[in-house]
Amino acid sequence: MRYLVLAVMLLYPLTVVAAGPTSTDLDEQQAEQYHDLTKELRCLVCQNESIAESDADLAADLRRLVAKQVADGKNDDQIKSYMVERYGDWVLYDPPFKWSTWLLWISPFIVLLMGLVAAFAVMRGSRRASTQTTTANRSDDPDDERIARILAEADQPGSQTRDEDESR
């Protein structure tokens, strides 16, 4: 009994292979077109699989439809537009560039541009900050003397109180 269960479990995957797409009546070129197309069309119920990969019933139906249309001599554009008419651009893994999809296409470039602007701003900011420190070192601003004195006294305990009294 145990061996029977094991045998069934081991043999089961073979039935899955047997249930794959049937495109037997297509010639070589048509079969290639069929395989390319089914990879480019998204399965609607399983979301992240193409209809070539999916085991869903609807995907099997759509595969059959694609096979039939390929056999009828339809070209890629005709078959894709048949699908888009019914399921929208969403069904294509490679959506066309048009007014409703422009943001999708250019958003990576917008992000890149924003990054470049930010990097430029940061670089310019740090250069200005370093120029400021160098000029500050050279200046004879009376505050500098005081800052230097405070920094020097910072190591000595008790000096802080005196400094605070002084500032009042």
Add this chain to the structure above:
Amino acid sequence: MRRIAFVLPLLILISLLALLGYGLTRDPTVLPSTLVGNQAPDIDLPRLKGDGQRLGLEDARGRIVLVNVWASWCLACRSEVPLLEEITQRTGVPIIGLAYKDDEDEAAQWLDQFGNPFAAVAMDNEGQTGIDWGISGVPETFVLDASGKIRDKITGPVTRKNMENQLLPLINKLQASM
């Protein structure tokens, strides 16, 4: 200038978070229907237990109808039946059933068992009409106006919530403009 450099990234972050937060509220399995706003695809199918009679949308021209895609093998479809009946009761709008990839005997038995909210049922045994209507699963419900245009679509079962908030207001609006 320094203030802008501080505030701008913060604003971008906040708007990005808002966008992503909005994305979380959306159900990714619901497809935007391309058919909404377009003329409904034709139906020419055998009528359930109709002895070879055909069922089309011609008879529905000039009036508001719902088209409900269902199947006897669909569990979620059972929960819609009382709500679909309520829609017809409250608005007088008939519902055409489209039995998707179903068996005629099983479909008839299902209607006996769970209730029949439909004015007529068309048998789409091959699922071809379902594909023409852009079905990705059952149930789905379409609202057709008097000119035969699809005005809205509910993917998944009709619930009290989407019936009260979506279907009934639209039907009332369409009826008021007739």
